Amino acid sequence: xxxxxxxxxxxxxxxxxxxxxxxxxxxxxxxxxxxxxxxxxxxxxxxxxxxxxxxxxxxxxxxxxxxxxxxxxxxxxxxxxxxxxxxxxxxxxxxxxxxxxxxxxxxxxxxxxxxxxxxxxxxxxxxxxxxxxxxxxxxxxxxxxxxxxxxxxxxxxxxxxxxxxxxxxxxxxxxxxxxxxxxxxxxxxxxxxxxxxxxxxxxxxxxxxxxxxxxxxxxxxxxxxxxx
Amino acid sequence: xxxxxxxxxxxxxxxxxxxxxxxxxxxxxxxxxxxxxxxxxxxxxxxxxxxxxxxxxxxxxxxxxxxxxxxxxxxxxxxxxxxxxxxxxxxxxxxxxxxxxxxxxxxxxxxxx
Numbered sequence: 001x002x003x004x005x006x007x008x009x010x011x012x013x014x015x016x017x018x019x020x021x022x023x024x025x026x027x028x029x030x031x032x033x034x035x036x037x038x039x040x041x042x043x044x045x046x047x048x049x050x051x052x053x054x055x056x057x058x059x060x061x062x063x064x065x066x067x068x069x070x071x072x073x074x075x076x077x078x079x080x081x082x083x084x085x086x087x088x089x090x091x092x093x094x095x096x097x098x099x100x101x102x103x104x105x106x107x108x109x110x111x112x113x114x115x116x117x118x119x120x121x122x123x124x125x126x127x128x129x130x131x132x133x134x135x136x137x138x139x140x141x142x143x144x145x146x147x148x149x150x151x152x153x154x155x156x157x158x159x160x161x162x163x164x165x166x167x168x169x170x171x172x173x174x175x176x177x178x179x180x181x182x183x184x185x186x187x188x189x190x191x192x193x194x195x196x197x198x199x200x201x202x203x204x205x206x207x208x209x210x211x212x213x214x215x216x217x218x219x220x221x222x223x224x225x226x227x228x
Numbered sequence: 229x230x231x232x233x234x235x236x237x238x239x240x241x242x243x244x245x246x247x248x249x250x251x252x253x254x255x256x257x258x259x260x261x262x263x264x265x266x267x268x269x270x271x272x273x274x275x276x277x278x279x280x281x282x283x284x285x286x287x288x289x290x291x292x293x294x295x296x297x298x299x300x301x302x303x304x305x306x307x308x309x310x311x312x313x314x315x316x317x318x319x320x321x322x323x324x325x326x327x328x329x330x331x332x333x334x335x336x337x338x339x340x341x
Contacts, residue, residue: 014317117274176275
Protein backbone atom coordinates (compact mmCIF):
# COMPACT_ATOMS: atom_id res chain seq x y z
CA UNK A 1 0.00 0.00 0.00
CA UNK A 2 2.70 2.47 1.00
CA UNK A 3 4.93 1.31 -1.82
CA UNK A 4 2.00 1.92 -4.11
CA UNK A 5 1.65 5.53 -2.90
CA UNK A 6 5.37 6.04 -3.45
CA UNK A 7 4.96 4.89 -7.06
CA UNK A 8 1.96 7.20 -7.55
CA UNK A 9 4.21 10.03 -6.39
CA UNK A 10 6.90 8.96 -8.87
CA UNK A 11 4.31 8.94 -11.66
CA UNK A 12 2.95 12.37 -10.67
CA UNK A 13 6.45 13.84 -10.82
CA UNK A 14 6.78 13.23 -14.57
CA UNK A 15 5.67 16.74 -15.64
CA UNK A 16 8.28 18.16 -13.23
CA UNK A 17 10.98 15.90 -14.67
CA UNK A 18 10.06 17.03 -18.17
CA UNK A 19 10.48 20.64 -17.08
CA UNK A 20 13.63 20.12 -15.01
CA UNK A 21 15.66 18.48 -17.80
CA UNK A 22 16.07 21.59 -20.00
CA UNK A 23 16.53 23.94 -17.01
CA UNK A 24 19.02 21.57 -15.35
CA UNK A 25 21.03 21.24 -18.57
CA UNK A 26 21.08 25.03 -18.94
CA UNK A 27 22.31 25.46 -15.37
CA UNK A 28 25.02 22.84 -15.91
CA UNK A 29 26.25 24.59 -19.05
CA UNK A 30 26.32 27.97 -17.25
CA UNK A 31 28.15 26.44 -14.28
CA UNK A 32 30.77 24.86 -16.53
CA UNK A 33 31.42 28.28 -18.03
CA UNK A 34 32.30 29.78 -14.62
CA UNK A 35 34.63 26.87 -13.89
CA UNK A 36 32.51 24.25 -12.10
CA UNK A 37 33.76 20.68 -12.07
CA UNK A 38 31.47 17.65 -11.96
CA UNK A 39 31.90 17.31 -8.18
CA UNK A 40 30.89 20.96 -7.63
CA UNK A 41 27.69 20.64 -9.65
CA UNK A 42 26.88 17.30 -8.03
CA UNK A 43 27.28 18.58 -4.47
CA UNK A 44 25.42 21.84 -5.15
CA UNK A 45 22.40 20.22 -6.80
CA UNK A 46 22.33 17.36 -4.27
CA UNK A 47 22.18 19.51 -1.12
CA UNK A 48 20.76 22.90 -2.22
CA UNK A 49 18.13 21.66 -4.71
CA UNK A 50 16.57 25.04 -5.52
CA UNK A 51 16.70 26.05 -9.16
CA UNK A 52 16.52 29.83 -9.26
CA UNK A 53 18.91 30.30 -6.33
CA UNK A 54 21.39 27.92 -7.97
CA UNK A 55 21.31 30.00 -11.16
CA UNK A 56 21.88 33.16 -9.13
CA UNK A 57 24.58 31.43 -7.08
CA UNK A 58 26.48 30.28 -10.17
CA UNK A 59 26.18 33.76 -11.63
CA UNK A 60 27.53 35.38 -8.44
CA UNK A 61 30.39 32.87 -8.17
CA UNK A 62 31.34 33.81 -11.73
CA UNK A 63 31.25 37.49 -10.77
CA UNK A 64 33.51 36.80 -7.77
CA UNK A 65 31.01 37.63 -5.01
CA UNK A 66 31.86 36.68 -1.42
CA UNK A 67 30.41 33.49 0.07
CA UNK A 68 28.52 35.53 2.69
CA UNK A 69 26.79 37.64 0.03
CA UNK A 70 25.81 34.57 -1.97
CA UNK A 71 24.43 32.79 1.10
CA UNK A 72 22.42 35.85 2.17
CA UNK A 73 20.97 36.19 -1.34
CA UNK A 74 20.10 32.49 -1.37
CA UNK A 75 18.16 32.93 1.86
CA UNK A 76 16.04 35.72 0.38
CA UNK A 77 15.47 33.96 -2.94
CA UNK A 78 14.31 30.75 -1.24
CA UNK A 79 12.33 32.20 1.63
CA UNK A 80 9.05 31.66 -0.26
CA UNK A 81 9.30 27.95 0.63
CA UNK A 82 8.37 29.06 4.15
CA UNK A 83 4.74 29.55 3.08
CA UNK A 84 4.67 26.28 1.13
CA UNK A 85 5.96 24.38 4.14
CA UNK A 86 3.28 26.09 6.27
CA UNK A 87 0.54 25.20 3.78
CA UNK A 88 1.48 21.50 4.01
CA UNK A 89 1.26 21.51 7.81
CA UNK A 90 -2.51 20.98 8.25
CA UNK A 91 -2.37 18.08 5.76
CA UNK A 92 0.52 16.28 7.51
CA UNK A 93 -0.66 16.67 11.06
CA UNK A 94 0.77 14.15 13.52
CA UNK A 95 3.35 12.60 11.19
CA UNK A 96 6.75 11.68 12.60
CA UNK A 97 9.23 14.56 12.82
CA UNK A 98 12.04 12.71 11.02
CA UNK A 99 9.70 11.91 8.14
CA UNK A 100 8.61 15.56 7.92
CA UNK A 101 12.27 16.61 7.98
CA UNK A 102 13.02 14.42 4.95
CA UNK A 103 9.90 15.50 3.07
CA UNK A 104 10.51 19.21 3.70
CA UNK A 105 13.92 19.05 2.00
CA UNK A 106 12.12 18.25 -1.26
CA UNK A 107 9.78 21.27 -1.19
CA UNK A 108 10.19 23.23 -4.43
CA UNK A 109 7.73 25.43 -6.34
CA UNK A 110 6.98 22.51 -8.61
CA UNK A 111 6.71 19.63 -6.13
CA UNK A 112 4.61 21.84 -3.86
CA UNK A 113 2.24 22.70 -6.69
CA UNK A 114 1.60 19.00 -7.41
CA UNK A 115 1.70 17.80 -3.80
CA UNK A 116 -0.68 20.38 -2.36
CA UNK A 117 -3.16 19.73 -5.20
CA UNK A 118 -3.13 16.06 -4.21
CA UNK A 119 -3.57 16.98 -0.54
CA UNK A 120 -6.48 19.30 -1.23
CA UNK A 121 -8.23 16.62 -3.27
CA UNK A 122 -8.19 14.66 0.00
CA UNK A 123 -6.67 11.84 -2.02
CA UNK A 124 -6.04 8.65 -0.03
CA UNK A 125 -2.63 8.26 -1.66
CA UNK A 126 -1.36 11.59 -0.25
CA UNK A 127 1.10 11.22 2.61
CA UNK A 128 4.78 10.78 3.39
CA UNK A 129 5.31 7.92 0.89
CA UNK A 130 3.61 9.86 -1.88
CA UNK A 131 5.70 12.98 -1.22
CA UNK A 132 8.92 10.94 -1.10
CA UNK A 133 8.17 9.48 -4.53
CA UNK A 134 7.15 12.85 -5.96
CA UNK A 135 9.95 14.97 -4.53
CA UNK A 136 12.90 12.65 -4.77
CA UNK A 137 12.19 11.68 -8.39
CA UNK A 138 12.26 15.41 -9.17
CA UNK A 139 15.45 15.73 -7.09
CA UNK A 140 17.12 12.89 -8.97
CA UNK A 141 16.19 14.32 -12.37
CA UNK A 142 17.54 17.72 -11.28
CA UNK A 143 20.79 16.17 -10.05
CA UNK A 144 21.30 14.14 -13.23
CA UNK A 145 20.39 16.89 -15.70
CA UNK A 146 22.57 19.56 -14.05
CA UNK A 147 25.49 17.10 -13.95
CA UNK A 148 25.04 16.15 -17.62
CA UNK A 149 24.99 19.88 -18.41
CA UNK A 150 28.32 20.46 -16.68
CA UNK A 151 29.90 17.38 -18.29
CA UNK A 152 28.78 18.02 -21.86
CA UNK A 153 28.67 21.82 -21.87
CA UNK A 154 27.92 23.26 -25.27
CA UNK A 155 28.03 19.79 -26.86
CA UNK A 156 24.38 19.46 -25.85
CA UNK A 157 22.15 19.73 -28.93
CA UNK A 158 19.62 22.55 -29.19
CA UNK A 159 16.73 21.55 -26.94
CA UNK A 160 15.06 24.94 -26.66
CA UNK A 161 13.37 24.70 -30.05
CA UNK A 162 11.61 21.58 -28.74
CA UNK A 163 9.33 23.72 -26.57
CA UNK A 164 10.42 21.95 -23.37
CA UNK A 165 11.26 25.27 -21.69
CA UNK A 166 7.51 25.86 -21.43
CA UNK A 167 6.80 22.61 -19.54
CA UNK A 168 6.78 24.10 -16.02
CA UNK A 169 4.61 27.08 -17.00
CA UNK A 170 2.15 24.68 -18.62
CA UNK A 171 2.20 22.57 -15.45
CA UNK A 172 1.37 25.60 -13.29
CA UNK A 173 -1.55 26.46 -15.58
CA UNK A 174 -2.86 22.90 -15.37
CA UNK A 175 -2.61 22.87 -11.57
CA UNK A 176 -4.32 26.25 -11.26
CA UNK A 177 -7.15 24.93 -13.45
CA UNK A 178 -7.55 22.01 -11.02
CA UNK A 179 -7.38 24.24 -7.94
CA UNK A 180 -9.80 26.99 -8.98
CA UNK A 181 -13.02 25.70 -7.44
CA UNK A 182 -14.84 29.03 -6.99
CA UNK A 183 -14.87 32.61 -8.25
CA UNK A 184 -12.98 33.59 -5.10
CA UNK A 185 -10.16 31.15 -5.92
CA UNK A 186 -9.92 32.61 -9.42
CA UNK A 187 -9.91 36.16 -8.05
CA UNK A 188 -7.19 35.24 -5.52
CA UNK A 189 -5.06 33.67 -8.25
CA UNK A 190 -5.34 36.63 -10.64
CA UNK A 191 -4.93 39.36 -8.01
CA UNK A 192 -1.95 37.58 -6.45
CA UNK A 193 -0.40 37.25 -9.93
CA UNK A 194 -0.85 40.96 -10.64
CA UNK A 195 0.59 42.07 -7.28
CA UNK A 196 3.51 39.65 -7.71
CA UNK A 197 4.16 41.05 -11.20
CA UNK A 198 4.06 44.66 -9.96
CA UNK A 199 6.40 43.89 -7.04
CA UNK A 200 8.74 42.06 -9.42
CA UNK A 201 8.76 45.03 -11.78
CA UNK A 202 9.62 47.51 -9.01
CA UNK A 203 12.62 45.36 -8.11
CA UNK A 204 11.33 43.15 -5.27
CA UNK A 205 12.30 40.03 -7.19
CA UNK A 206 12.87 37.93 -4.06
CA UNK A 207 9.76 38.66 -2.03
CA UNK A 208 7.16 39.22 -4.74
CA UNK A 209 5.67 35.71 -4.47
CA UNK A 210 5.43 35.45 -0.69
CA UNK A 211 4.11 39.00 -0.14
CA UNK A 212 1.51 38.74 -2.92
CA UNK A 213 0.33 35.31 -1.72
CA UNK A 214 0.03 36.23 1.97
CA UNK A 215 -1.63 39.62 1.41
CA UNK A 216 -4.20 38.33 -1.09
CA UNK A 217 -4.99 35.16 0.92
CA UNK A 218 -5.62 37.22 4.08
CA UNK A 219 -7.77 39.62 2.08
CA UNK A 220 -9.83 36.75 0.65
CA UNK A 221 -10.46 35.28 4.11
CA UNK A 222 -11.49 38.77 5.31
CA UNK A 223 -13.99 39.02 2.46
CA UNK A 224 -15.31 35.50 3.20
CA UNK A 225 -15.84 36.39 6.87
CA UNK A 226 -17.51 39.71 6.03
CA UNK A 227 -20.00 37.92 3.76
CA UNK A 228 -21.12 35.51 6.48
CA UNK B 229 40.51 31.19 -10.61
CA UNK B 230 37.79 29.13 -9.01
CA UNK B 231 38.77 27.36 -5.78
CA UNK B 232 36.86 24.19 -6.54
CA UNK B 233 37.65 22.50 -3.24
CA UNK B 234 36.31 25.29 -1.03
CA UNK B 235 32.99 25.59 -2.89
CA UNK B 236 31.51 22.84 -0.72
CA UNK B 237 31.49 25.30 2.21
CA UNK B 238 29.47 27.75 0.14
CA UNK B 239 27.03 24.99 -0.81
CA UNK B 240 26.64 23.94 2.83
CA UNK B 241 25.81 27.55 3.71
CA UNK B 242 23.28 27.71 0.87
CA UNK B 243 21.83 24.40 2.02
CA UNK B 244 21.32 25.63 5.60
CA UNK B 245 19.57 28.90 4.67
CA UNK B 246 17.39 27.06 2.13
CA UNK B 247 16.52 24.11 4.35
CA UNK B 248 15.50 26.06 7.48
CA UNK B 249 12.49 27.85 5.88
CA UNK B 250 11.55 24.51 4.30
CA UNK B 251 11.67 22.43 7.47
CA UNK B 252 10.69 24.68 10.40
CA UNK B 253 7.07 25.58 9.50
CA UNK B 254 6.12 22.00 8.63
CA UNK B 255 7.74 20.32 11.63
CA UNK B 256 6.45 22.93 14.10
CA UNK B 257 3.01 23.86 12.73
CA UNK B 258 1.98 20.23 12.14
CA UNK B 259 2.24 19.67 15.94
CA UNK B 260 0.02 22.62 16.82
CA UNK B 261 -3.72 23.13 16.73
CA UNK B 262 -3.89 26.12 14.40
CA UNK B 263 -6.51 28.87 14.83
CA UNK B 264 -9.31 28.87 12.26
CA UNK B 265 -8.14 32.10 10.62
CA UNK B 266 -4.69 30.62 9.90
CA UNK B 267 -6.21 27.43 8.46
CA UNK B 268 -8.50 29.51 6.23
CA UNK B 269 -5.58 31.65 5.01
CA UNK B 270 -3.46 28.54 4.32
CA UNK B 271 -6.36 27.23 2.25
CA UNK B 272 -5.93 30.08 -0.25
CA UNK B 273 -2.10 30.16 -0.16
CA UNK B 274 -1.50 27.45 -2.82
CA UNK B 275 -3.59 29.02 -5.58
CA UNK B 276 -2.21 32.46 -4.64
CA UNK B 277 1.38 31.18 -4.85
CA UNK B 278 0.76 29.56 -8.24
CA UNK B 279 -0.71 32.79 -9.62
CA UNK B 280 2.20 34.77 -8.18
CA UNK B 281 4.73 32.41 -9.81
CA UNK B 282 2.96 32.09 -13.15
CA UNK B 283 2.22 35.68 -14.17
CA UNK B 284 5.82 36.99 -13.99
CA UNK B 285 7.01 33.76 -15.69
CA UNK B 286 4.68 34.41 -18.65
CA UNK B 287 5.06 38.17 -18.95
CA UNK B 288 8.63 39.02 -17.92
CA UNK B 289 11.20 37.99 -20.54
CA UNK B 290 14.88 38.73 -19.84
CA UNK B 291 13.87 41.05 -16.99
CA UNK B 292 11.49 43.13 -19.10
CA UNK B 293 7.69 43.19 -19.22
CA UNK B 294 6.71 41.96 -22.68
CA UNK B 295 3.03 41.97 -23.66
CA UNK B 296 3.30 41.45 -27.41
CA UNK B 297 3.15 38.80 -30.13
CA UNK B 298 6.94 38.42 -29.79
CA UNK B 299 6.47 36.88 -26.34
CA UNK B 300 6.08 33.15 -27.02
CA UNK B 301 5.56 32.40 -23.33
CA UNK B 302 2.49 34.65 -23.30
CA UNK B 303 1.11 33.12 -26.52
CA UNK B 304 1.76 29.54 -25.41
CA UNK B 305 0.25 30.48 -22.02
CA UNK B 306 -2.99 31.67 -23.60
CA UNK B 307 -3.22 28.48 -25.68
CA UNK B 308 -2.54 26.31 -22.61
CA UNK B 309 -5.17 28.16 -20.54
CA UNK B 310 -7.73 27.50 -23.29
CA UNK B 311 -6.76 23.80 -23.33
CA UNK B 312 -7.10 23.67 -19.53
CA UNK B 313 -10.73 24.78 -19.81
CA UNK B 314 -11.54 21.65 -21.83
CA UNK B 315 -9.48 19.05 -19.96
CA UNK B 316 -8.25 18.79 -16.39
CA UNK B 317 -5.76 16.02 -17.16
CA UNK B 318 -2.40 17.50 -16.14
CA UNK B 319 -0.26 15.50 -18.53
CA UNK B 320 -2.44 16.42 -21.50
CA UNK B 321 -2.21 20.10 -20.54
CA UNK B 322 1.58 19.96 -20.14
CA UNK B 323 2.07 18.17 -23.49
CA UNK B 324 -0.31 20.62 -25.20
CA UNK B 325 1.70 23.53 -23.77
CA UNK B 326 5.02 22.06 -24.92
CA UNK B 327 3.58 21.34 -28.37
CA UNK B 328 2.17 24.88 -28.62
CA UNK B 329 5.58 26.31 -27.71
CA UNK B 330 7.27 23.99 -30.24
CA UNK B 331 4.95 25.20 -33.01
CA UNK B 332 5.34 28.86 -32.03
CA UNK B 333 9.14 28.80 -31.86
CA UNK B 334 9.57 26.87 -35.10
CA UNK B 335 6.76 28.18 -37.30
CA UNK B 336 5.56 31.62 -36.11
CA UNK B 337 8.68 33.45 -37.40
CA UNK B 338 8.13 31.82 -40.83
CA UNK B 339 4.44 32.78 -40.88
CA UNK B 340 5.10 36.37 -39.80
CA UNK B 341 8.06 36.80 -42.18
